[in-house]
Each structure stands twice: as structure tokens, then as C-alpha cells.
Amino acid sequence: MKTIFFAAALTLAAAQSAWAGDLEAGKAKAAQCAVCHGPNGLSVLAEAPNLAGQPEMYLVQQLINYRSGRRPHEVMAIMAKPLTNKEIEDLSAWYASIKVEVK
Numbered sequence: 001m002k003t004i005f006f007a008a009a010l011t012l013a014a015a016q017s018a019w020a021g022d023l024e025a026g027k028a029k030a031a032q033c034a035v036c037h038g039p040n041g042l043s044v045l046a047e048a049p050n051l052a053g054q055p056e057m058y059l060v061q062q063l064i065n066y067r068s069g070r071r072p073h074e075v076m077a078i079m080a081k082p083l084t085n086k087e088i089e090d091l092s093a094w095y096a097s098i099k100v101e102v103k
């Protein structure tokens with residue numbers, strides 16, 4: 001049973017790293033998000049959430065949802081509309097890679 005779990009965890013880890021976006025490209029692209037989400041993904045606006053340290057798969061999903069209109073939001077719909085799948089992956093990888101400390 002333990003072996004099966006371990007194998008599953010390994011497969012998941014491999015799948016995630018294969019899927020991971022390009023951090024440098026994501027960081028460069030994130031310049032246009034900084035006015036609201038901050039240069040390090042820590043919000044500088046009352047309405048905007050922190051993005052730093054959020055799970056990559058969560059960020060990918062939210063951006064896809066804004067782009068499709070499944071998660072309606074006036075501003076984020078405009079921001080997400082022109083993003084390609086690759087750009088969404090890169091941006092998400094970048095924000096997910098920022099380390100936040102919880103005490």
C-alpha cells in the first residue's frame with residue numbers, strides 16, 4: 001500500500017514539473033500585473049488579492065476562468081483575455097515560486 005502511494009506521489013511530482021511554466025518569462029510578463037498585485041505578488045490595492053505563494057494549479061485555473069468568463073470580473077477579464085495558455089502557465093509558475101513565510 002505504501003509503495004503504491006509512493007509511486008503515485010512520484011508520478012504526480014513528475015507530471016507537475018513537466019507542466020511547470022517558465023519562471024523568467026512569467027516574471028517579465030508579470031510587470032503588467034504589478035500595479036495591482038504588487039511587484040512581488042503582494043497586493044497594493046484594496047480589491048486585489050495576494051498572488052505570491054499561491055498554488056500554481058490554482059492560479060492557472062483562475063486565469064483560465066477569468067479568460068473564459070466562468071469567473072466574472074470586469075478588470076481581470078480584460079487582463080486575462082489576451083493571455084495564451086503558455087503565458088498563463090508562466091505567470092502562475094512565477095507567482096507560485098515566490099516564497100511567503102507563515103508564522
Ligand code: HEC
Binds near residue numbers: 050076
Ligand atoms: C487593474 C488592477 C489589476 C491588474 C492590472 C491585474 N489584476 Fe489580477 N486581480 C485584480 C482584482 C481586483 C482581483 C480580484 C477579482 C475577483 O474578485 O475575482 C484580481 C484577481 C486575480 C487573480 C485571482 C486571485 C485569487 O486569489 O483568486 C489572479 C490569479 C490574478 N488576478 C492574476 C493577475 C495577473 C496574472 C495579472 C497580469 C496579467 C493581473 N492579475 C493583473 C486586479 C488586477
